[in-house]
Amino acid sequence: MQVAILAHEKFPGRAKTAVGILRYADYEVEAVLDRDRPGERVSDYLSDVQDAPIVAGMDDVSDVDALVIGIAPIGGGFDDSWRNDVRTALSRGCDVISGLHYFLEDDEEFSRLAEENDCDIWDVRKPHDDLTVSQGVANGVDAEIVLTVGTDCSVGKMTVTLELLETAKERGINAGFIPTGQTGIMIDGWGNPIDRVVSDFTAGAVEEMILERGDDYDYLFVEGQGSIVHPAYSAVTCGILHGSMADKLVLCHEAGKEVIHGYESFSLPSIEEYVSLYENLARPVQEAEIVAGALNTSGIEDGESARKAVESYERELGKPANDLVRFDADDVLEAIL
Amino acid sequence: MQVAILAHEKFPGRAKTAVGILRYADYEVEAVLDRDRPGERVSDYLSDVQDAPIVAGMDDVSDVDALVIGIAPIGGGFDDSWRNDVRTALSRGCDVISGLHYFLEDDEEFSRLAEENDCDIWDVRKPHDDLTVSQGVANGVDAEIVLTVGTDCSVGKMTVTLELLETAKERGINAGFIPTGQTGIMIDGWGNPIDRVVSDFTAGAVEEMILERGDDYDYLFVEGQGSIVHPAYSAVTCGILHGSMADKLVLCHEAGKEVIHGYESFSLPSIEEYVSLYENLARPVQEAEIVAGALNTSGIEDGESARKAVESYERELGKPANDLVRFDADDVLEAIL
Numbered sequence: 001m002q003v004a005i006l007a008h009e010k011f012p013g014r015a016k017t018a019v020g021i022l023r024y025a026d027y028e029v030e031a032v033l034d035r036d037r038p039g040e041r042v043s044d045y046l047s048d049v050q051d052a053p054i055v056a057g058m059d060d061v062s063d064v065d066a067l068v069i070g071i072a073p074i075g076g077g078f079d080d081s082w083r084n085d086v087r088t089a090l091s092r093g094c095d096v097i098s099g100l101h102y103f104l105e106d107d108e109e110f111s112r113l114a115e116e117n118d119c120d121i122w123d124v125r126k127p128h129d130d131l132t133v134s135q136g137v138a139n140g141v142d143a144e145i146v147l148t149v150g151t152d153c154s155v156g157k158m159t160v161t162l163e164l165l166e167t168a169k170e171r172g173i174n175a176g177f178i179p180t181g182q183t184g185i186m187i188d189g190w191g192n193p194i195d196r197v198v199s200d201f202t203a204g205a206v207e208e209m210i211l212e213r214g215d216d217y218d219y220l221f222v223e224g225q226g227s228i229v230h231p232a233y234s235a236v237t238c239g240i241l242h243g244s245m246a247d248k249l250v251l252c253h254e255a256g257k258e259v260i261h262g263y264e265s266f267s268l269p270s271i272e273e274y275v276s277l278y279e280n281l282a283r284p285v286q287e288a289e290i291v292a293g294a295l296n297t298s299g300i301e302d303g304e305s306a307r308k309a310v311e312s313y314e315r316e317l318g319k320p321a322n323d324l325v326r327f328d329a330d331d332v333l334e335a336i337l
Numbered sequence: 338m339q340v341a342i343l344a345h346e347k348f349p350g351r352a353k354t355a356v357g358i359l360r361y362a363d364y365e366v367e368a369v370l371d372r373d374r375p376g377e378r379v380s381d382y383l384s385d386v387q388d389a390p391i392v393a394g395m396d397d398v399s400d401v402d403a404l405v406i407g408i409a410p411i412g413g414g415f416d417d418s419w420r421n422d423v424r425t426a427l428s429r430g431c432d433v434i435s436g437l438h439y440f441l442e443d444d445e446e447f448s449r450l451a452e453e454n455d456c457d458i459w460d461v462r463k464p465h466d467d468l469t470v471s472q473g474v475a476n477g478v479d480a481e482i483v484l485t486v487g488t489d490c491s492v493g494k495m496t497v498t499l500e501l502l503e504t505a506k507e508r509g510i511n512a513g514f515i516p517t518g519q520t521g522i523m524i525d526g527w528g529n530p531i532d533r534v535v536s537d538f539t540a541g542a543v544e545e546m547i548l549e550r551g552d553d554y555d556y557l558f559v560e561g562q563g564s565i566v567h568p569a570y571s572a573v574t575c576g577i578l579h580g581s582m583a584d585k586l587v588l589c590h591e592a593g594k595e596v597i598h599g600y601e602s603f604s605l606p607s608i609e610e611y612v613s614l615y616e617n618l619a620r621p622v623q624e625a626e627i628v629a630g631a632l633n634t635s636g637i638e639d640g641e642s643a644r645k646a647v648e649s650y651e652r653e654l655g656k657p658a659n660d661l662v663r664f665d666a667d668d669v670l671e672a673i674l
Contacts, residue, residue, distance in 0.1 A: 136600050194536060196536070199535070200569075203570075228618070231582075232472070234540065234576065235575045242567075267621075277621075280613070281565070281614060284605075284606045
């Protein structure tokens, strides 16, 4: 599938979804829309992802199958300065994929245009209607379940999950992905947006995905969300932990992080405490072990210091650890298999 | 406010909401609707709640302000055999209060009748639109926050919360209630249905209530939900624990219970493990201590055995405990103050 990605004024630093798609999705990205840098290219900024031209708007994009909204303002609303691009896409019969909290299919103009031009709006963050409570049976599937858990939000759980998935596949392992957030769902083209489901169905929405895919793979890599000590998002983390009935956990952390992002009065517990919390909370539902760690060292410039940070994290954790993007994913994958 | 309570074929044993309202709400209950036992009275079954006649249907009820749906079938659907009673109520201009998952205001006939007769349908389980994520500030209110937590669902957390509230008030303590489930919300006439909010807003929906009431009271008693080890509902429990930022916890348990209700392959951890799990999980957000226990002995017939069960629970817990309905709430309240 050929797509264009909307990332106005935010590419690449504040366009996590756009970058995730460029790096991990099977889509052919024909163009990135950023009105601040037309004429440049993705490769001017990022070396380890597919390249594409950057253009000012949808008028400069040739035929594609879908326009993907690749950024999200705080609050998840729709920025009306994007309206013309979405309008142009739909008028041409091009699908639109969005992970915003604001559902584009509830927008009168967009839904009319989609109908007139026989194309689809896919609001990735809209949970489907048949979700229900967990039955507590995810451990019955054939696959071994591996879940990424974190010390905070935005420490790289999705990235680690996808790096492990790719590395496993490269080794010929029959591995599948369970996305739980909007970027993961866009990358995979499938999945339940766990942070948007009814709270009673949090575990159930994860279980449903595992039951659907669990017998087709030997390993399932489940994208974690939030952190079990997050003042706002711990409920989602807890629901994923128990709903997935994971066998093995990978603890994701960001080098140097000491407080919860956006909640700076809350200090992070020690790594040892995280290990106890996750393992002890998992146990009554399904015994799970933190078998490895993933450290995000993107805030550290020189490679030597990054390497030392990884070694220090490894010592704290008492398990193999690495930065799976900067260095490699083999050690961590070995610890899982 | 004068109300009638619909409890067809289920009063009193399987009509938890109806009994909760009879016992704790300030409503004057004019009648209970149960087509299986017209002509009987509430007092034929229950001695410790307000009395009312039992009638076959709404036609036998004189003017009331509201009809309350006091039962919920598995799945929370609307039983069409109740339609005539709801229709009769709305036609008379009488409000209807429902905690069903099926929203009565989305029923075409009911919404038309409500409009024609200028009365309201209150779907207690429909969250309001302005909910958002927690800011992690519930501990800033003046009140001490006391939360009931459980070893499982349906062990009596709401009842214990309301018994503590009433006992505190009787002693002249300025105590308030934070309801989190449909029966609690009906009793109080206010509150967010935590199990129905968007999962990302679980903690935020609790925090919002505490911020609204927390400076008006010296103690706030927060109704807990589920259990931190429940395969399906732990997300809700975790969100309430962190969102409420409780100072003190009361661990509610049912005598003799060994497995999760409806999930019989899951054994309950030891009481000691529950204490560690709740306290350790609370700590990174807000230090909380389990200061007392509440044991539901309703399954034990003779008082002597019930007393022994309480003593045994007290030993396991290492804190004061009691059955707050069967015996009294004073010891547990003392441990909180």
